[in-house]
Amino acid sequence: MIEVSDIYKSFGENEVLKGISANFEPGKISLIIGGSGSGKSTLLKCMVGLHHPDSGKVIYNGTEFTRLSFEDRIPIRKEIGMLFQNSALFDSMTVEQNIIFSLEMFTDMSKSEKIDRANFCLERVDLAGTNALYPSELSGGMKKRVGIARAITMTPKYLFCDEPNSGLDPQTSILIDELIQELTDEFNTTTVVVTHDMSSVMGIGDYILFLYQGKKNWEGSNKEIAHTDIKELNEFVFASPFMKVAKKSF
Structure with a gap:
């Protein structure tokens, strides 16, 4: 509430x-x-x-x-998970790096655990296999879904x-x-x-x-x-x- x-x-x-x-x-x-x-x-x-x-x-x-x-x-x-209007993805980071950004800031998860979590979130938004892509390679709808995947990494x-x-x-x-x-x-x-x-x-x-x-x-x-x-x-x-x-x- x-x-x-x-x-x-x-x-x-x-x-x-x-x-x-x-x-x-x-x-x-x-x-x-x-x-x-x-x-x-x-x-x-x-x-x-x-x-x-x-x-x-x-x-x-x-x-x-x-x-x-x-x-x-x-x-x-x-x-809190946050999806910004313009998705606010880091252009210099891959999809995977964008998604695990908050995990690196707020958790002590191992690298393999972070990647597993990123994969789960990408699968959840129907973007499995896009880990190595950069935001410039994504459509507008894909950027929104990556933004949602990043927003749910911490199970908000x-x-x-x-x-x-x-x-x-x-x-x-x-x-x-x-x-x-x-x-x-x-x-x-x-x-x-x-x-x-x-x-x-x-x-x-x-x-x-x-x-x-x-x-x-x-x-x-x-x-x-x-x-x-x-x-x-x-x-x-x-x-x-x-x-x-x-x-x-x-």
């Missing part, structure tokens, strides 16, 4: 988050959605410690993460994904969503995804948090999202061509 309580965050005079509170549960995929500048990526970065909120709390299973020192945050950070309790389908074609996006769903079910992770992809929202959204101008405007499930009377949410949801077509069946 991750709880965020009354989170505020500003950059200079720009108040980006204005009192956000929400609960993210294990074994479920929670989606943070909203237009550009709504604060969704800033909220995610506050949750993982890349930004420090001006006020409010981020709580991991009863431990207030925001009050911990850098050193005291390490045990929780070891339990918490999985964060920032725009996992950005720049991907619809078919590959579906495959990434299905993989995130499978991993959430398999490892019972608390999975938090920042996205603007409405097909992801309708496909894997157990819990959805909609931000508008830095505030929580709505929360609920993908079964409820198309039946609200909130103007800002409806404008966001039905701006998608996918949802315009789907709306006819509601």
